[in-house]
Amino acid sequence: MKKSWVIIALVLSLCFPIYPQTKQKISLLLYNGKVFTADENYSIAEAVAVDGEKIVAVGKSKDLRAKYSAAKEIDLQGKLVTPGFNDAHVHFLRGAIALLTVDLTGTKTLEEAKAKVAAKAKTLKAGEWITGRGWDHTLWGGKFPSKKDLDAVAPNNPTILIRVDGHVAWVNSKVLELAKVTKETKNPNGGEIERDSNGEATGILKETAQGLVALTVPQATPAQQLQGMELALKMAREYGITSVQDISGYDSTKLYRQFLQQDKLTVRVTEMQTFDDSIEKLKQQRTEFATFKDNPSRIKLGALKGYVDGTLGSKTAAMLAPFTDDEHNSGIPRYTPEQLTKMIVERDAAGFQIALHSIGDKANRMALDGFAMTESETKIRFINLTRLTNVPPDEYEKAIEVAKSKRKRHRIEHAQVVNPSDFKRFAELGIIASMQPSHAISDKRWAESRLGEYRVLGSYAWHLMRSYGVHVPFGTDFPVESINPYRTLYAAVTRQDEEGTPVGGWQPQEKVSMAEAIRCHTYESAYAEFSEKEKGVIAVGMLADLVVHSKDLLTIAPKEILTTTPVYTIFNGKIIYQK
Ligand SMILES: [Zn+2]
Structure with missing residues (x-):
C-alpha cells in the first residue's frame, strides 16, 4: 500500500513538475530597498509587493522576486520606503483657496505686507475685495497692525487679511463699514473687537469677532475652489501625502466627491463636521452622507471639530x-x-x-x-471603585475592557x-x-x-x-x-x-527619534481616524499608499531632512508622482 502511494506520487510529479513554477502576477513590485514598515517594532524589510489597491507581501527582495511577476517593477537601489504621510490636522480646502489669495506668509515687516496689498489693489476696480492670509505681527515687532495701515494702501477695496494662525482678522475701514461694526457694537462671546482709546474699532478682530464681518466677505467661487483644490492636491502628491484629515466642514465633501468621481482625488479624505452645529443637523449630515455610498477608504466623515480657545501667538x-x-x-x-x-x-x-x-x-x-x-468614562471610574470592594479580578478586567471599547477616541x-x-x-x-x-x-x-x-x-x-x-x-x-x-x-x-x-x-x-516621528505621521494619524487596520503601516492587506524617499531619513544628518523629497508617491497602488 505504502509503496503504491510512492509510485503514484512519482508519476504525478513527472506529469505536473513543480519547477519551473509560474510566478504570481501582480501590479507593482518594489525591491532592493529599505522598507520602514512603521509597525510597532519599527521593522525593516527590503521589498513590497502590491496588487491593485493593496499590499500583498512584504519581505526579502529575493523571495518576492521569485514569487511574483509584476506589471511594474522598481529597483529601489537601497532607497527608503515608508507609508504615505497622513496629515492628521489640515485645513486642506481653506489652504487650497488661500493659495489663490494675497499670501503674507513670512513677510518680515508691516511695510512689506502693505506693499503686497497695494500691488493687489492696483489690479482691481474700486469695490472689489482683497482677501489674504499669513501675516504674523510677532515678526513685525509684536504690535497688531490697524485699519489705518490698510486704508492707506487700499482705500477703495474692502480688505480682509487673516493672521497666520487663522484666529485674528485684520480689516480696513471699508469692511467695518460694510459689516456695520461701530463703536456701539459689542464684543461677541469668545471674541474681541480691538478698540483704540476712543472706543473705535482698530480693524483687529479676534476669535469669534471675525464672525462679525465674515458674512460680508465673498465666498470663493466654485471655479476658485476647483483651481485651489487642483493646486493643493498637486502639492500633496509632491510631498508624499496620501491622507488628509480636513477641517473644512461637511459642505466641502461635495467638492471631494466631485474629484473622486473624476478619478482625480489623490488623497484619502476624512472630513470633520462642526462641533457647534446642533445635534439634529450633525445627525442629518451623517445620514445624508451615508446615502452617497462613498468608498469610506477614499472619503469619510470624521470627528466633530470645535474650538475651546484661540492661540498663543x-x-x-x-x-x-x-x-x-x-x-x-x-x-x-x-x-x-x-x-x-x-x-x-x-x-x-x-x-x-x-x-x-x-x-x-x-x-x-x-x-x-x-x-x-x-458615559464610558464615568462608567470606567465606577468600575474602578468596585474593584476596591469584592468583585472578582477577571470580572473587573472584563468590565473595564468592555467600557473602554465604547470609547470614541x-x-x-x-x-x-x-x-x-x-x-x-x-x-x-x-x-x-x-x-x-x-x-x-x-x-x-x-x-x-x-x-x-x-x-x-x-x-x-x-x-x-x-x-x-x-x-x-x-x-x-x-x-x-x-x-x-x-x-x-x-x-x-x-x-x-x-x-x-x-x-x-x-x-x-x-x-x-525619526522612527517615532514617521510612525506618528503615518500609523498614529490613521489611529486617530479609526483607520489603523487599513493604512498607516506597510503590511499585508493594507492599502498601498507608499512613499519612496530621495534620502534615508533614518540615517541622514538632521539638516538633510529638509531637502529630502519623494522620488515616488504611490497612492491606492498607483504611482501618482514620480520625480
Ligand atoms: Zn487648525
Whole structure:
C-alpha cells in the first residue's frame, strides 16, 4: 500500500513538475530597498509587493522576486520606503483657496505686507475685495497692525487679511463699514473687537469677532475652489501625502466627491463636521452622507471639530494664569466649562468622535474635564471603585475592557500648553493628542516670554505625551504652517528652526527619534481616524499608499531632512508622482 502511494506520487510529479513554477502576477513590485514598515517594532524589510489597491507581501527582495511577476517593477537601489504621510490636522480646502489669495506668509515687516496689498489693489476696480492670509505681527515687532495701515494702501477695496494662525482678522475701514461694526457694537462671546482709546474699532478682530464681518466677505467661487483644490492636491502628491484629515466642514465633501468621481482625488479624505452645529443637523449630515455610498477608504466623515480657545501667538489661548508678558490677559475661552461639558456629553452620547482645538492649559483642562464626564468614562471610574470592594479580578478586567471599547477616541487638537498634572489624564481617558511639531519651531521665538520658564516645560511636549502612552498623531495645520511633512519630521526630531537654532534644540527633552516621528505621521494619524487596520503601516492587506524617499531619513544628518523629497508617491497602488 505504502509503496503504491510512492509510485503514484512519482508519476504525478513527472506529469505536473513543480519547477519551473509560474510566478504570481501582480501590479507593482518594489525591491532592493529599505522598507520602514512603521509597525510597532519599527521593522525593516527590503521589498513590497502590491496588487491593485493593496499590499500583498512584504519581505526579502529575493523571495518576492521569485514569487511574483509584476506589471511594474522598481529597483529601489537601497532607497527608503515608508507609508504615505497622513496629515492628521489640515485645513486642506481653506489652504487650497488661500493659495489663490494675497499670501503674507513670512513677510518680515508691516511695510512689506502693505506693499503686497497695494500691488493687489492696483489690479482691481474700486469695490472689489482683497482677501489674504499669513501675516504674523510677532515678526513685525509684536504690535497688531490697524485699519489705518490698510486704508492707506487700499482705500477703495474692502480688505480682509487673516493672521497666520487663522484666529485674528485684520480689516480696513471699508469692511467695518460694510459689516456695520461701530463703536456701539459689542464684543461677541469668545471674541474681541480691538478698540483704540476712543472706543473705535482698530480693524483687529479676534476669535469669534471675525464672525462679525465674515458674512460680508465673498465666498470663493466654485471655479476658485476647483483651481485651489487642483493646486493643493498637486502639492500633496509632491510631498508624499496620501491622507488628509480636513477641517473644512461637511459642505466641502461635495467638492471631494466631485474629484473622486473624476478619478482625480489623490488623497484619502476624512472630513470633520462642526462641533457647534446642533445635534439634529450633525445627525442629518451623517445620514445624508451615508446615502452617497462613498468608498469610506477614499472619503469619510470624521470627528466633530470645535474650538475651546484661540492661540498663543494672538494671546487668545485660554490660560489658567495670565500670560507672563501680559499680566491682565489670560486669553479667551469660547465656552464656559459647563457649556462645553454639556456639549461634549451630548455629542458623545449621539455617537460622535470629538476633536477640540485646545491651546492653553485652561482650554486643555476644560476639554479633559468634559471628556471625563462622558458615559464610558464615568462608567470606567465606577468600575474602578468596585474593584476596591469584592468583585472578582477577571470580572473587573472584563468590565473595564468592555467600557473602554465604547470609547470614541476623542481628540485634543494641538494640546499645546498642558498643566503638569494633566498629562496623565490624556492617557487615563484615552484622549488622543493631535500635535503639529512645526508649530513649536515657529512659536519658540516668543513662547517662553508668553509662558514663563516653568509653564513652557509642558508646551509642545510630544515626547512627554508619548511617554505616558498617549496616541500622538502628527499634522501640519496647513495653511497655518507649510504642509511639508519633511518639515514636521525635522521639527519633531531637532526642535530647531530651519537655520538650525537653537543649537541642541529648543526644550530638547521633547525630541523624538525619526522612527517615532514617521510612525506618528503615518500609523498614529490613521489611529486617530479609526483607520489603523487599513493604512498607516506597510503590511499585508493594507492599502498601498507608499512613499519612496530621495534620502534615508533614518540615517541622514538632521539638516538633510529638509531637502529630502519623494522620488515616488504611490497612492491606492498607483504611482501618482514620480520625480
Ligand atoms: Zn487648525
